[in-house]
Amino acid sequence: xxxxxxxxxxxxxxxxxxxxxxxxxxxxxxxxxLKEPLEAYFADRFLEVFNRTLPLGSxxxxxxxxxxxxxxxxxxxxxxxxxxxxxxxxTPLSQIWGRETFKTGHCDYYEFSKWVWHSxxxxxxxxxxxxxxxxxxxxxATHWQFNASPPMIELMRSTLRKNGCPFAAVFYVDVLDDxxxxxxxxxxxxxxxxxxPRVHKGNTQHNADMSRAVFExxxxxxxxxxxxxxxxxx
Numbered sequence: 001x002x003x004x005x006x007x008x009x010x011x012x013x014x015x016x017x018x019x020x021x022x023x024x025x026x027x028x029x030x031x032x033x034l035k036e037p038l039e040a041y042f043a044d045r046f047l048e049v050f051n052r053t054l055p056l057g058s059x060x061x062x063x064x065x066x067x068x069x070x071x072x073x074x075x076x077x078x079x080x081x082x083x084x085x086x087x088x089x090x091t092p093l094s095q096i097w098g099r100e101t102f103k104t105g106h107c108d109y110y111e112f113s114k115w116v117w118h119s120x121x122x123x124x125x126x127x128x129x130x131x132x133x134x135x136x137x138x139x140x141a142t143h144w145q146f147n148a149s150p151p152m153i154e155l156m157r158s159t160l161r162k163n164g165c166p167f168a169a170v171f172y173v174d175v176l177d178d179x180x181x182x183x184x185x186x187x188x189x190x191x192x193x194x195x196x197p198r199v200h201k202g203n204t205q206h207n208a209d210m211s212r213a214v215f216e217x218x219x220x221x222x223x224x225x226x227x228x229x230x231x232x233x234x
Contacts, residue, residue: 029177031142035070039087042140043067043075045182046173055186056081056169062136073128073135082168084135086128088120090146098146105145105207109152110200117159125166137167139187140175148172149205153185158197160188 032038043064051061062085065076075085092098092115101107116139125132141147148156153172160170170187 029175036067038089038142039070039074040067042173042175042182043085043087043138045175046138046171046184049173049182049184050171053184055171055184056189073131077136079136082134082136084131085138086124086135086167087138087140088124090116090120090139090141090148091143092119092146094119102143102145105209106204107145109149109155109203109205110197112146112148112205113152113155113159113197113200116156117163121160121166121170132166133168135167137170139170139172144209145207147174147207148185149207151200151203152205153187154194155197155200156187157190157192158194158200161190161194162197165189 032041047062047064054060057080060079060081062082063078064085065078067075073084074087077083077085090112092112093102095111095115097107097111098115101112120139121137124137128135139148156170156172165188167188169189172185172187174183174185176183
């Protein structure tokens with residue numbers, strides 16, 4: 001099995017006691033170190049939400065026939081919309097800006113989305129050819145720094161609508177922990193209104209390291225801060 005660099009994702013929990021005292025706790029989610037178990041981790045959570053919410057129609061469920069090794073398409077599936085499921089990790093460490101994002105959590109998400117289009121969607125469709133049209137592509141991030149923000153998700157949707165999609169469908173799955181349901185975003189197809197990709201050019205997304213967050217509560221206000229970012233209420 002292929003070895004991979006361990007990622008870092010997790011979730012935050014804020015609790016308020018009966019006497020009004022607030023507490024903050026961050027818990028890291030342990031991800032598998034090997035590639036195939038890692039893909040199974042995200043695929044299992046994707047399938048649970050997909051088959052429960054049926055985003056491609058009431059008759060479009062997915063049954064896994066088998067998981068394959070990383071040399072070919074990741075899963076053989078039985079579905080009315082596709083025959084295969086392929087996973088892709090959004091970790092652009094090969095790029096200078098990607099390595100900087102890994103340090104800071106900040107990036108030009110227009111460049112990030114462009115990398116997803118060229119290095120994942122286009123490259124995989126070239127590799128698999130016509131089979132891509134019977135393949136669902138599942139995007140995921142294993143580092144909090146590379147989580148896709150709502151504007152980036154909108155941009156990826158807009159890009160696929162403009163350029164055309166070589167896959168049967170494309171989804172982005174966000175996993176917080178082992179217990180919570182995954183968050184699933186349909187990138188393609190998408191029926192809502194979308195601005196053209198160019199409106200996102202030059203914009204930045206700021207992902208925060210929640211393990212460093214500070215939560216303070218008092219009689220009249222609550223302050224939640226992550227580095228220079230502060231959210232408060234009176």
